[in-house]
Amino acid sequence: MDILKVTNDLSIKRSIDGGTEEQRQTVKEIIAAVRQEGDQAVIRYTQKFDGILLDDYQVKAAEIDQAYKELSKETISIIKEAAENIRNYHMKQLQNSWMTTEVDGTLLGQKITPLDSVGVYVPGGKAAYPSSVLMNVLPAKVAGVERIVMVSPVERKTGKIPAAVLVAANIAGVTDIYKVGGAQAVAALAYGTETITPVDKITGPGNIYVALAKREVYGEVDIDMIAGPSEIAILADDSAIPTEVAADLLSQAEHDEMACSILVTNSEQLANEVAIEVEEQLATLPKYDIASQSIQQFGRIYVTETIEESIAVINTIAPEHLEVLTVNPLSLLGAIRHAGAIFLGRYSPEPVGDYFAGPNHVLPTNGTARFSSPLNVDDFRKKSSIIYYSESRFTANAEKIASFARLEGLEAHARSIEKRLQSERKEGK
Ligand SMILES: NC(=O)c1ccc[n+]([C@@H]2O[C@H](COP(=O)([O-])OP(=O)(O)OC[C@H]3O[C@@H](n4cnc5c(N)ncnc54)[C@H](O)[C@@H]3O)[C@@H](O)[C@H]2O)c1
Ligand SMILES: N[C@H](CO)Cc1c[nH]c[nH+]1
Ligand SMILES: [Zn+2]
Numbered sequence: 001m002d003i004l005k006v007t008n009d010l011s012i013k014r015s016i017d018g019g020t021e022e023q024r025q026t027v028k029e030i031i032a033a034v035r036q037e038g039d040q041a042v043i044r045y046t047q048k049f050d051g052i053l054l055d056d057y058q059v060k061a062a063e064i065d066q067a068y069k070e071l072s073k074e075t076i077s078i079i080k081e082a083a084e085n086i087r088n089y090h091m092k093q094l095q096n097s098w099m100t101t102e103v104d105g106t107l108l109g110q111k112i113t114p115l116d117s118v119g120v121y122v123p124g125g126k127a128a129y130p131s132s133v134l135m136n137v138l139p140a141k142v143a144g145v146e147r148i149v150m151v152s153p154v155e156r157k158t159g160k161i162p163a164a165v166l167v168a169a170n171i172a173g174v175t176d177i178y179k180v181g182g183a184q185a186v187a188a189l190a191y192g193t194e195t196i197t198p199v200d201k202i203t204g205p206g207n208i209y210v211a212l213a214k215r216e217v218y219g220e221v222d223i224d225m226i227a228g229p230s231e232i233a234i235l236a237d238d239s240a241i242p243t244e245v246a247a248d249l250l251s252q253a254e255h256d257e258m259a260c261s262i263l264v265t266n267s268e269q270l271a272n273e274v275a276i277e278v279e280e281q282l283a284t285l286p287k288y289d290i291a292s293q294s295i296q297q298f299g300r301i302y303v304t305e306t307i308e309e310s311i312a313v314i315n316t317i318a319p320e321h322l323e324v325l326t327v328n329p330l331s332l333l334g335a336i337r338h339a340g341a342i343f344l345g346r347y348s349p350e351p352v353g354d355y356f357a358g359p360n361h362v363l364p365t366n367g368t369a370r371f372s373s374p375l376n377v378d379d380f381r382k383k384s385s386i387i388y389y390s391e392s393r394f395t396a397n398a399e400k401i402a403s404f405a406r407l408e409g410l411e412a413h414a415r416s417i418e419k420r421l422q423s424e425r426k427e428g429k
Contacts, residue, residue, distance in 0.1 A: 001249075001263075001274070001275045001278050001279075001295060001299045001300070001301055002299070002300060002301065003271050003272070003275055003301045003303060004300060004301065004302050004303070019208045019211070019212050023208055023209065023212060024212055026183070026209070027183045027209055027212040027213050027216060028216065030045055030182070030183040030184050030187060030209075030213070031183060031186075031187040031190075031191075031213060031216055031217065033045070034184055034187035034188055034191060034193065035187065035191045038188075038192075038193035038194050039057075039193045039194045039195050041184065042054075042057070042180055042184045042185070042187075042188050042193055042195075043057070045182065045183075045184040046153070046180055046181075046182075046184060049182055049184075050153050050154065050156065050181065050182070051156055052154055052156070052159055052179075054179060054180070056195075057178050057179045057180055057195060058176060058177070058178055058179075058195060059161065059166065059176075059177035059178070059179060063160070063166065064166050064167075064169075064170050064177075066163075067163035067164075067166035067167050067170075068163075068167055068170075070163040071163050071164060071167055075164065076167060076171075079130060079134070079164070079167060079168050079171055080171055081356075082131070082134060082355055082356050083134050083138060083168075083171050083172060085356060085357060085358040086134050086135065086138045086358050086360075087138050087141070087142060088358060089357070089358025089359055090138055090139045090142040090358075090360075090376070090377050091142055093139075093142075093376050093377040093378065094142065094143075094377055095112060095378070096112070097109065097110060097111045097112045098110055099386060102390075102393075104390045104392045104393050105390035105392070105393075106388065106389050106390045106393045107386065107387075107388040108385075108386065108387060108388075109385075109386035110383050110384070110385060110386065111383065111384045111385075111386055112381050112382075112383055113381065113382055113383075113384065114143045114144035114145045114146070114380060114381050115140075115143070115145050115200045115201055115222075115380055115381065115382065116145070116146060116147065116200055117145065117146070117147035117148070117149065117197075117198075117199040117200050117201075118140045118145050118147070118148050118149070118199055118200065118201050118202075118203060118380060119149045119150075119151060119189035119190075119199035119201070119202045119203075119221075120133070120136040120137055120140070120148060120149070120150045120151070120174070120202075120203055120204045121136075121151055121152070121181075121185060121186065121189075121202060121203070121204035121205070121206050121210055121214075122136070122150055122151070122152040122165055122169075122204055123152070123153075123181070123204070123205055123206045123207065123210070124152045124153040124154070124155065124161065124162070124165070124181055128155075128162035128164060128165050129165070130162075130164040130165050130167070130168035131168075131354060131355050131361065132204065132205060132361070132362070133150065133165055133168035133169050133172060133174075134168055134171075134172050135360050135361050135362050135375065136203050136204045136362065136375065137150070137169065137172035137173065137174055138172050139360065139375060139376055139377045139379065139380055140203075140380040141172060141173045142377050143377045143378075143379075143380035143381045144380075144381070145380050146175075147175050147176075147197075147199070148173065148174050148175050149174070149175060149176050149177075149178070149189065149196065149197075149199055150169050150174045150176070150177045150178070151177075151178045151179075151180050151181065151185040151186075151188070151189060151196075152165055152177070152178075152179070152180075152181060152185075153179070153180065153181025153182065153185070154179045154181075160179075161177070161179055178195065178196060181206075181210070182206075182207075182209050182210060182213070183209045183210065183212065183213035183216075185210075186202060186206075186210060186213035186214055186216075186217060187213060187217065189202050189217075189221070190202065190217035190220050190221045191217075191220065198221070199221060200221055200222065201221055201222040201223065201224070201379075201380070202214055202217065202221055202222075202223050202224075203223070203224035203362070203375065203379065204224070204362075205227045205362065211226045211228075214226060224362065224375055224379055225362075225364060225368070225372065225375075227362060227363070227364075227365055228258075228365040228366045229255065229256040229257075229258040229259045229260065229365065230252040230255040230256060230259045230260075230320060230321075230365070231252065231259065231260040231261075231262075231319050231320040231321065231365055231366075232248065232249060232251065232252040232260075232261050232262070232319065232320070232321045232322075232323065232350055233262040233263075233264060233314055233317055233319035233321070233322050233323075233339070234248060234249065234262070234263045234264070234265075234322075234323045234324075234325060235264050235265070235307075235310055235311065235314050235322060235323070235324050235325070235326065235332070235336075236263060236264075236265045236267070236270055236323075236324075236325040236326060237265065237266055237267055237270070237307055237325075237326040237327060238265075238266075238267035238269060238270055239325070239326060239327045240265070240267075240270055240325035240326070240346075241325075241346070242270060242273035242274045242276075242277045243277055243281075244325070244346065244349070245263060245270070245274045245277070245325060246274050246277035246278045246280075246281050247281060247349075248323055248349050248350055249261040249262075249263060249274070249278060249295075249299070250278065250281055250282060250285065250291055250295070251349070251350055251351055252321065252350065253282075253290070253291040253294040253295050253299065254285060254287040254290055254291045254294075255290070255294075256290065256294060257290050257293040257294050257297070258294065258297070258298065259290075259294040259298065260294070260298040260299075260319075261294065261295060261298065261299050261300075262299070262300045262301070262302065262317065262319065263300070263301045263302070264301075264302045264304065264310045264313045264314055264317075265301070265302070265303060265304070265310060266303070266304050266305065266306055266307050266309070266310055267303075268303050271301045271303045274301060275301060278295060278299070282295060307326065307332070308335070311332060311335045311336060314336060314338075314339065315336065315337045315338050317338075317367070318338035318339065318364075318367045318368070318369040318370045319338075319339050319340070319369065320339075320340040320341070320363045320364065320365045320369065321339070321340060321341050321343065321350050321353070321363065322336065322339035322340075322341070322342050322343065323343045323348070323349065323350060324336070324342065324343065324344050324345070325345070325346060329344040329345045330344060330345075338369050338370050339369050340363030340364045340365070340369045340373075340374055341353050341359055341361075341363055341374060359374065360374040360375045360376060361374075362374065362375035363375075394420065395421070398417050398418070398420065398421050401414075401417050402414040402415075402417045402418055405417070
């Protein structure tokens, strides 16, 4: 791993966002075909890209029962405990509708309504992610969404959605599950087919085809975000333990060749020791090929003069995950402005958040933590403003409102106000 002095250019260019022209074209074609042909196109593309000929692609209750039988009691209990932690955390995010009542009888407020339906994409190409099922479905459930549909491609070797994904979906309370993935699944969720009723919003991570399809259907439905390859940044001083820092950097490198792992430290000694450790631990990883490509292309160690300078580097990078491994991590929290999730201290390594603690693991990537937040309950609810003006409040302000309308040259707006001042209703005109 390269050890670098901090320069002006901290950006790590990962050209992930737009995909290639060919990929964009493929996705457009798939979406158009699904819109036109419905299930027939979904089945055709699934055969082409996943090698499976689907018949009826809705998961049946018997398949879920079978999935429970394939998992040990211990595994099911771990999934349930993680689900409970995630549910409890997201319950704290719930906001209530509110209304102010004013002396003259005027009411102003905000009404919060859950979305009617949500489609959750669960990736299934390279690996199964039951944890992502929980992270997408549970906030929607807590928000009060009634219909939560899940789509996920089947494993090539078994022709099934992995048991842990089905069990996690059942524990989280998914309404219907469909065995389809890729752009065809996203299109089916957005536009509907004979099998799938369209949803209002699509959430969940996926590969470039899924990301491009989500971008393409945005507007027809809402989407959560385009989550790119995983990132970890570690802010450490000389109290950090090199073996642990290296292990944490590699935890995200194994996700994807384009994942990004960065150490920022004011200790040159720590930097040197971590660089050696990363190489040693990398060699023993089952996902060596992915992790080594990721570390080679997007692994960085930045050495700064002071911890304050390290924090400034972190704020510039705005990482998806930030671990703070310093003598007193809590004391630095106030200075950290941009990070999707902040893991404080030695006993909060990133996987604690990926699986178990409760906060969401669907997080802003690629510097977008500067302006966006983890997936949360509000992503599954919407707000309506409420205005109930009393007669006296209206009369007292009507002329000001009409003047404002004329300031914008909108005569019809002004008259809508003034009609009510002329007491025409009482005179029955
Ligand atoms: N940010 C997060 O929270 C998070 C969590 C889990 C996974 N991920 C990411 O999600 C991604 C999952 O990708 P994946 O590929 O494993 O699974 P996926 O389910 O996203 O994609 C598989 C689908 O892609 C389609 N596809 C494959 N090749 C195609 C082609 N040539 N043309 C058109 N369509 C094609 C197929 O229909 C297939 O069903 C990874 O990048 C992973 O890191 C992110
Ligand atoms: N770290 C990933 C999000 O960046 C989420 C994940 C799922 N499973 C393990 N990790
Ligand atoms: Zn992870």
